[in-house]
Amino acid sequence: MGIKVKEVADLVGISVRTLHHYDEIGLLTPEATTTSGYRLYSEEDLECLQQILFFKELGFPLKKIREIISSPSFNKSEALELHRKYLIDKRSRLDKIIATIDKTIEHTKGEINMSNKEKFEGFDFSQNPYEQEARERWGEKAVDDSNKKISSMSKKEKETANEKMIAIYTKLAELRYDSPASDEAQAAIKDWYDLLNNNFGSYNLETFKGLGKLYVDDKRFTKNIDKMGEGLAKFMSEAMAIFTDSKK
Incomplete structure (x- = not known):
């Protein structure tokens, strides 16, 4: 006898809607259904769900998880x-x-x-915890290009890029109480734009502006960036929009 979707949702701590979504995209389709049409999950289905949640915890997008667990070599x-x-x-x-x-x-x-070095111990920008959202917003190619570029970098190149990133964030944090349109702020934002394109993928002006918007629209980004200085995310978002509009 299988387990109904509501029971699985309660057991795992996820929503019924999430389980329905997994079924719709072919990620986790229950082994059987009742005559009334209710989904029934087997022990094997639950093991598969556990794998999915482990991958999700590590930041894998659902599409990638589906590719991995459906592979004959998995x-x-x-x-x-x-x-x-x-x-x-x-x-x-x-x-x-x-x-x-x-x-x-x-x-x-x-x-x-x-x-200053001690203030940033533990931060690692070589991996993007928001990869799934980036894929949804900007498409597979932009993120794949970014990942390909990062993976091709040597350890020394990654360290250098990380140091430059911290330096830019530090500079912008110092300027965050000034106008985001100031020459200094715009120069620092150009450095940020150049660093992203030189090290982390291909960002056109609209994508760059969209990234800045995400800094304030997504509280996860805001919280993370504002660790460098309260209000930095908003300041960077405004400066990035001004930079983009000035180049049109």
């Missing part, structure tokens, strides 16, 4: 080992960021002094 045991490895790596990075936050709190209270 091996559940190997996948579990990889999930474990990557999640440990993710935990390690989060631990470093938490340690940086703790130091920053002490620094803010005047209890310790932090170097």
Whole structure:
């Protein structure tokens, strides 16, 4: 006897709508249905759902997950080992960021002094946690080009790009109380535009402006960017729009 969709939703902690969506896109189709048309999930279906959620936790888009788990070469045991490895790596990075936050709190209270380098320990811009949303907004090619460009970079090149990124963010954070149309702000935003295109993909002016809009429309982006300085996301968004419009 299988498990009904509502029972699976309650068991896992996801919505019935999500499970219906997985079925509609061919990601997880229940093994059977009742005579009344209710979906029935088997133990194997639940194992498949667990794999899907592990991949989602690591930032994989649903389309990519479907490709992986439907491949004849897919091996559940190997996948579990990889999930474990990557999640440990993710935990390690989060631990470093938490340690940086703790130091920053002490620094803010005047209890310790932090170097500029220490302020950014744990941050890693080589991976994009919003890959799925980027694919939905800008299409597969833009993100694939970005990933291809990043994967072709050497460790030294990635470190250099990361250092330049931090320097640009730091500069913009210092300028965020000035006008986003100022010469200094626009020069820094041009550096940001050039850095993205030289290291992380192909961004035309409209895509660049759309990215800036996302900085304020998506609270995840806003929260992350504002770690560098409250109001930075809004400032960058406005500066990016001005930069784009000035080039038309």
